[in-house]
Amino acid sequence: MPTIGVIGGDGVGPEVVREGLAVLADVAEREGFRYDLVPFDLGGERYLKTGEVLPDKVVDDLRRCDALFLGAVGHPGVAPGILEKGILLRLRFEFHQYVNLRPVRLYPGVxxxxxxxxxxxxxxxxxxxxxxxxxxxxxxxxxxxxxxxxxxxxxxxxxxxxxxxxxxxxxxxxxxxxxxxxxxxxxxxxxxxxxxxxxxxxxxxxxxxxxxxxxxxxxxxxxxxxxxxxxxxxxxxxxxxxxxxxxxxxxxxxxxxxxxxxxxxxxxxQGGMGLAASGNLNPARTAPSMFEPVHGSAPDIAGKGIANPIAAILSVAMLLDHLELPRASERIRRAVARVLAAGAPKTPDLGGRANTADVGQAVRNAFE
Known part of the structure; x- marks a missing residue:
């Protein structure tokens, strides 16, 4: 049973990760596979409270995971570079995630x-x-x-x-x-x-x-x-x-x-940052690969519940590809395609008025 480390991170990160995990739970039930989730408290708030960015012990714990799901890193109260280099780059380098994979696909309806x-x-x-x-x-x-x-x-x-x-x-x-x-x-x-x-x-x-x-x-x-x-x-x-x-x-x-x-x-x-997923891959699988939406922490809209969760949901699909569960990943992509083709609900970045949870729920409702 695979273990997935979850780093909600900063800004809108926890908001979109929540929807990504809900989609993961739904598709797992439909496809009949199981997994373990391990949450990790990393990001700007932890750094401001403790002065710690990424302790060695946490790196060891992350290494034991099969894959990582990251929301976002970046905090307006932390100087640029501290979190980015201390978390993102450190994990990419220490875990030999030598490929950053970025699909660029325009979905119908976008x-x-x-x-x-x-x-x-x-x-x-x-x-x-x-x-x-x-x-x-x-x-x-x-x-x-x-x-x-x-x-x-x-x-x-x-x-x-x-x-x-x-x-x-x-x-x-x-x-x-x-x-x-x-x-x-x-x-x-x-x-x-x-x-x-x-x-x-x-x-x-x-x-x-x-x-x-x-x-x-x-x-x-x-x-x-x-x-x-x-x-x-x-x-x-x-x-x-x-x-x-x-x-x-x-x-x-x-x-x-x-x-x-x-x-x-x-x-x-492909329609904006809210639709862009990515994977930081260790193809040799000697350490976990990490999957994340590329929109960053977006502090200007954090806490408003209007961040687009589709990039995070598509990152979950990439994570499932890495875990060799292609039917589950393709099921997610088809559900996303149905929601986008329907034209609603849409978050403000795509010209709509829906909130983050509305779109996440719509993707789950669109499962076959």
Missing amino acids: ETPIKGKGPEEIDMVVVRENNEDLYVGAGGFTRKGTAEEVAIQTSINTRAGVERCLRYAFDLARSRGRERPYRGLSEEERGRGLVGQVTLVAKTNVLTFAHDLWMRAFTETARDYPEIKSDYQHVDACCMRMVVSPERFDVIATTNMFGDIITDLGAVL
């Missing part, structure tokens, strides 16, 4: 700001490297606080770290292609047996050391996946084309920093 594009054109997945690059924290200051101050932040990229991320992306494109071949392939490419595409997003013309490594690893890894088309985009061109022609993307593989940026753009394409 508006996108991209004119003339719909669900058929917006269906991609971003595989963001999650343990290297600028987020390692390598760097420092010289003459800090003076007019001559110098700040250095170093991007760290290893062959092992880059290649494992790329292999995950190619494996994902292969599995997606087996279920439904990538629609952006030409007839000639389909005739050659291609079923999917991986686009490397980097900046090889300027970052000629780190991204030369990425390009060489990408080219060499692609040889092991002859049925997957290889594509490359500079990050600036990628941002433009995600808006102009999102249908040209299937699986995107990219660096930690660039992935952080383009996945928020992807969230806007």
Whole structure:
């Protein structure tokens, strides 16, 4: 029986986690599986009361879980970086969650700001490297606080770290292609047996050391996946084309920093942050993976009961995928699709007046 660690966290985190757990309980009853929940008190309030961010003992307790479900981290009373680095980055690094997986899917019934594009054109997945690059924290200051101050932040990229991320992306494109071949392939490419595409997003013309490594690893890894088309985009061109022609993307593989940026753009394409789910994955399963909505703690609406819970609910679906319960995860996605297609209830971020609990209940009512 899997153990799921639950971190409600800050702001709207506990509100959306509550609905995610209610959906989890309902689908578990319908599908006939069991699980244990272990709550963890982590976030801004704990830090302000105790001065503790993430004690080693809690890390050990989290490590014993099979998966983690996180609401949000970020508190207006805590300086930026303390919670983000002390909780999010520490767990991502210590638990070797080296892939940040971000589906970008537009559901029927949801508006996108991209004119003339719909669900058929917006269906991609971003595989963001999650343990290297600028987020390692390598760097420092010289003459800090003076007019001559110098700040250095170093991007760290290893062959092992880059290649494992790329292999995950190619494996994902292969599995997606087996279920439904990538629609952006030409007839000639389909005739050659291609079923999917991986686009490397980097900046090889300027970052000629780190991204030369990425390009060489990408080219060499692609040889092991002859049925997957290889594509490359500079990050600036990628941002433009995600808006102009999102249908040209299937699986995107990219660096930690660039992935952080383009996945928020992807969230806007799919209708907003309230619909964007994510997973921080340890594919080797040597430690738990962590699943979370990407909207953050949203302190401006915390406590009002109007946060959109769908991103958290879809994160539960990703968690169930990781626990190898695909029927349950797909059942959640179908229920979410029904609610969104119906056009109501909708929280204010989608133009409605419903509250968080209303939408969560609607998803549970939409189960087959």
